[in-house]
Amino acid sequence: MNGLKLPDQFREQIQGILDGTYQPVPAKDAATVVVLRDHDEHGLQAFLLRRVSSMAFAPGAYVFPGGSVDARDGDATIGWSGPAAAEWGASFKASETVARELVCAAVRETFEESLVLLAGPTGDSVVDDTRGDGWEADRQALLDRSVSLRGFLDRRGLVLRSDLLRPWAHWITPAIEPKRYDTRFFVAAMPQGQRARDVSTEADRVAWVRPAEAAERAMAGEWFMLPPTLATLAELAEYETVADVLAAEREIEVLEPKGEIVDGEPYLVLPESAAHHYPQG
Incomplete structure (x- = not known):
């Protein structure tokens, strides 16, 4: 069985869903970026x-940068x-508006x-260094929502580079x-000259690691790790270079895991295409 013991x-939520007495909370649109x-x-x-460990969702889990749409x-x-x-919408089977939100959230949350x-002064250039107090002030302003992504990019004279992302x-x-x-997962190459840093207050450790x-x-x-993270890493392990990943x-x-009662016990049943990537319980 493609399941994880819960x-x-x-048990009560699973049974409630099965008999129609439990109403699931709506899922918020979110974006995640695998920087390579x-x-x-x-x-x-x-x-x-x-x-x-204090996070309400997935405390202690290794994750990729990302978060909810603003x-x-x-x-x-x-x-x-x-x-x-519209092209992103076609890839993710989403409306043009939702697709724009997802791409923008991907760029914003990663920063x-x-x-x-993933932005530059022109459509064929990219920022080569985001170190310094000014960039940190911009990051904090985005975090506390005192400035929007548009406001940040406009002030810096930058354009979002959606071509640096790929749907995954x-x-x-x-x-x-x-x-x-x-959540829609994206992949992107680490821009030349930039450095990924441990700046998130939601994380206590970062790592560059082979998938x-x-x-x-x-x-x-x-x-x-949650199943989506592990499944994504297992898929990426089949590629040798960033260029190979971006060309895939x-x-x-x-993919949506389902809660089921199996022999009287609660299980999370994984999508068949991802189940072999995850240890069974």
């Missing part, structure tokens, strides 16, 4: 953060270069959590969870 506390680089010695590496991410006047929102900025996956948090996200090594650590129980043809399918 704590007994989920080619290392001279270790090869392809991905950037991961470990969420602090209402202002859908601003159609944001400076934009690369595939239009907020790592100082990696689409996961929805199980209906049994109290916090749910409808295969990260997946092995999760399978061995050394690192805690992806058919995006919606």
